Amino acid sequence: xxxxxxxxxxxxxxxxxxxxxxxxxxxxxxxxxxxxxxxxxxxxxxxxxxxxxxxxxxxxxxxxxxxxxxxxxxxxxxxxxxxxxxxxxxxxxxxxxxxxxxxxxxxxxxxxxx
Amino acid sequence: xxxxxxxxxxxxxxxxxxxxxxxxxxxxxxxxxxxxxxxxxxxxxxxxxxxxxxxxxxxxxxxxxxxxxxxxxxxxxxxxxxxxxxxxxxxxxxxxxxxxxxxxxxxxxxxxx
Numbered sequence: 001x002x003x004x005x006x007x008x009x010x011x012x013x014x015x016x017x018x019x020x021x022x023x024x025x026x027x028x029x030x031x032x033x034x035x036x037x038x039x040x041x042x043x044x045x046x047x048x049x050x051x052x053x054x055x056x057x058x059x060x061x062x063x064x065x066x067x068x069x070x071x072x073x074x075x076x077x078x079x080x081x082x083x084x085x086x087x088x089x090x091x092x093x094x095x096x097x098x099x100x101x102x103x104x105x106x107x108x109x110x111x112x113x114x
Numbered sequence: 115x116x117x118x119x120x121x122x123x124x125x126x127x128x129x130x131x132x133x134x135x136x137x138x139x140x141x142x143x144x145x146x147x148x149x150x151x152x153x154x155x156x157x158x159x160x161x162x163x164x165x166x167x168x169x170x171x172x173x174x175x176x177x178x179x180x181x182x183x184x185x186x187x188x189x190x191x192x193x194x195x196x197x198x199x200x201x202x203x204x205x206x207x208x209x210x211x212x213x214x215x216x217x218x219x220x221x222x223x224x225x226x227x
Contacts, residue, residue, distance in 0.1 A: 004157070031213060042118075042203060042217035043158070050213070090157055094213065101207070102148075103215060105157035 003027045004106035006091050012112045013081050021076045021109050023091030030096060032074040033103065034058075034066060037088040046089075049074055081113040116141040120204050120218035127194055127225050135189040135221045137178075137204035145206040147171075147180050147187040148215070152201040161189075161202070194225045 004025045013019050023032065030051045035043040045058030047066040055068055063085060067075045078085055088110050092103040121136040139145065146165045150158040162171030164180035164187065171178050176191045187204060204218040 033213075040219050042219045043215070044217075045214065048213060092158075101146075101213075102160045102163070105150075105159065107155070107157045 002107070004091060004093055004104055006089075006106040006109050008109060009107065010110045012114065014114050015082055017081050019078045019081055019111070021089055021091075021111070023074045023076070023106055025072050025091075025093045025104075025106075027093050027104060028071075029093040029104075030071065031094045032068070033092040033094075034064075034074070034076045035090045035092065036060065037090060037108075043090065046076065078111075078113075081111075083113045085111065086113045087111060116145070116206065116208065116216050118204050118206055118216055118218035120202075120221050123201075123220070123222040125221060125223050127223070129196055129225055129227055130193045131225075133189070133191040133194045133198075133223070135202055135204075135223070137187045137189065137218060139185050139187065139204075139206050141185075141206055141208060141216075143208060144182075145208050147178070148205045148207075149176070149178055149187070149189050150203045150205060150217075152203065152220070154200070158203060194223070196225045196227055199223055199225045 007022045033048045034046040037043045049055045049068045065077045091106040094103045117140045148163045149161040151161045152158045162173040164171040167182035169180045178189045201220045203220045205215045
């Protein structure tokens with residue numbers, strides 16, 4: 001079974017709709033992240049969480065919110081989706097801070113906003 | 115601010131050819147450097163890493179050496195296979211913010227039989 005899972009894998013929605021993307025992990029990591037991937041731009045950090053009570057904005061948090069329901073669950077919400085939020089979204093986890101710490105990524109959610 | 119620059123893709127090679135994907139970075143201090151790979155339809159996975167100058171990361175026949183004097187971390191493989199077709203991302207983290215991965219734009223590799 002995958003260590004980091006994301007649901008749904010694909011979603012098509014309309015402008016103005018609220019949508020939630022969910023992430024679960026079985027790695028026992030405290031740190032979790034949400035990224036979006038756009039063609040030619042690599043991945044950019046939306047939000048990150050160091051534990052259940054510690055949530056921080058990344059470089060592109062506008063238009064998004066998150067919820068850390070438990071150590072293993074981290075959800076990303078788009079309160080009112082817009083077309084330029086069409087992208088591939090990845091959840092990731094990592095162990096606590098240290099040099100060269102690896103992040104473990106989920107399979108991604110492809111979101112299309114019409 | 116910190117940044118990573120990768121060569122533009124796609125890179126198209128024949129099987130058993132030599133691969134180089136260039137990566138240079140801008141960062142203060144001594145970042146850790148990574149190569150992640152994304153196979154079609156999958157998430158990213160760590161391919162190799164190096165945490166200090168002159169370190170060489172290696173995995174699955176791929177290698178990259180942390181060159182502080184040229185601020186580079188080029189990915190190489192002596193003989194590519196069709197199964198190496200994927201998108202490769204160079205990335206860095208800083209010691210004082212090791213949670214924050216800064217990615218290059220990615221380089222797509224296509225290996226033909």
